[in-house]
Amino acid sequence: MSGSPIRVAVVNDYEMVVAGVAAMLSPHTDRVSVVELDSGLPVISDVDVILYDTFGQVQGDGVDxxxxxxxxxxxxxxxxxxxxxxxxxRAIDRGAAGYLSKGLSADQIVDGIEAVHAGETVTPRPDPEAAERAAGEWPGREAGLTARESEVLALITQGLSNQEIAERTYLSINSVKTYIRTAYRKIGVTRRSQAVGWGMRNGFEPDRMRSIDTSPPA
Structure with a gap:
């Protein structure tokens, strides 16, 4: 690619997650330049692409x-x-220009960003194993938590019920319960209150809270 690097803002409410995405993209500074790291503020820089990381975030129709x-x-x-x-x-219908899987390599992610910047609409190919190859960083990784287990624990720390977590993550309620059981075992807790306490001590509280706008479009 010729010319200046594409200016990218990384948006997520967890500082560790944002820093992890930026680090993943850092070897490609000739192609993309992360000019803003947003873990608590609106995007304010003049950027070309906003990369919205969904870890612990509002997803689907709730993304504003x-x-x-x-x-x-x-x-x-x-x-x-x-x-x-x-x-x-639904994300594309609501105005997203692209949708990239966390199962991609850093080079593939940059390819996707470049394609979107060139005016293409990028969507992922079906890949049931994508969650097992999730890129970047997340809270609790050093404790052995997978990306999915970490996100479920983050949502527990945010105060969501199992049903609300299932709706937020688009997982079945049984899958949510399985991730909770495996996460609890890894962090050595048996009750929700203990899990919330562990989460608060280990970086699972977001820097800000995004609410879901349930009002119908104007």
């Missing part, structure tokens, strides 16, 4: 793309391991 863009010309790319076709389709 207008709030992310704030009137700029930036194109929004959803970065997630939730790549169900209906979820991807």
């Amino acid at each position: 793309l207008e709030d992310l863009v704030r009137g700029s010309e930036a194109r929004v790319v959803i970065f997630s391991w939730n790549v169900q076709p209906d979820l991807v389709a």
Whole structure:
């Protein structure tokens, strides 16, 4: 690619997650330049692409793309391991310019960002193993938590019920319960209150809370 690197803002409410994405993209500074790391503020820089990492975040129809863009010309790319076709389709219908799986390599992610910047709409190919190859960093990784287990624990720490977690992550309630059991075993707790306490001590509280706008479109 010729010319200046594409200016990218990484958006997520967990500082560790944002830093992990930036570190993953850092070997490709000739192609993309991470000019803003947002773990608590609206995107304010003049950027080309906003990469919205869904870890512990509102997803699907709840993502307020207008709030992310704030009137700029930036194109929004959803970065997630939730790549169900209906979820991807709804995000694109609501205005996302691309949807990238966390199962991609850093080079493939940069390819996707470049394609979106060139005006293409990028969507993932079905990949049931994507969650097992999730890129980046997440709280609790040093404790052996997988990306999915970590996200479920983050949502528990945020105060969500099992049903609310299932709705947020687009997982079945049984899958949520399985991730909870395996996460509890790894961090040595047996009750929800203990899990919340552990989460609060180990970086599972977000820097800000995004609410879901359930009002119908104007």
